[in-house]
Amino acid sequence: MGRQSGAAWGRSRRRQYAALPIREHGGEVHVMLITTRGRGRWVIPKGWAEKGVAPQDLAAREAFEEAGLLGKAGSEPIGAYTYRKRLPDGRRAVCEVEIFALSVEARALDWPERGQRRKCWVPPEAAAELVSEPGLAQVLRGLRLRVA
Template identity: 40%
Template sequence: MGVTIRPQVGALPVRFDEDGILQVLLITSRRSRKWIIPKGNPMKRLAPHHAAAREAFEEAGAIGEIEGRSRGHYRHRKRKARRQFRCRVAVYVMTVERRVERFPERGERAVRWFTVDDARGAIRNRRLRELIARVAADLASSGRPAAGQPA
């Protein structure tokens, strides 16, 4: 019997700072405290990109415009109640317009803005690092984050 791969959705929250430097918003996982992007399971009544936006709000307090198409995916392993699952995370770019202080998972995770290079240094998952580098190159060449893209 093959291994079941569970689908997940993730948001890659980004912004350009005052100096025009692209930044990525990362959070820590609850248990291992590794730096990751906001992600979670698909939601029945929401399109995948809207579910990713909801995860960004719930886990990081991020509010903004999210792209309607995935920029790629990466895989990770998730442990739950002595079981391990493999997950495939579809990643949607979110242009963060603001962050709120009060959000459902505040106090459970650290939340921090990183430069792209620092984010890639903090993240352990190789495929996620590569995806961030590719998205950052696309956004840098356009000179702006995802705003204006179809949501």
């Protein structure tokens, strides 16, 4: 998506960090998608940037809070995309999202948003077909992931 500006979508951009949970299943790499709490669209765990929190740590925390996944996020982003979001107060923002690969080590029995979202493990190509954000789909289609 190109640069969005103007009153309708705000003049500034908001930063988010996302985790792309990955695992090997049957000799193939799979990624986890989760649904949004509102409309049930397929997305990846993400959250707003926070002062004093490293981007990869925030991404890993969001994966736990939203999907119950525990693991280590890579130190460098594997991709990025932008999307438009309507904020709870009715304002609109253009969000820039940096994505960090999360090597899933364990799954929690309980987590903050348990029961509020659906989740699924799928190959990256299938994930690209399920998400509605064109930029995220493009990142998923271009992935060359290996599970350590």
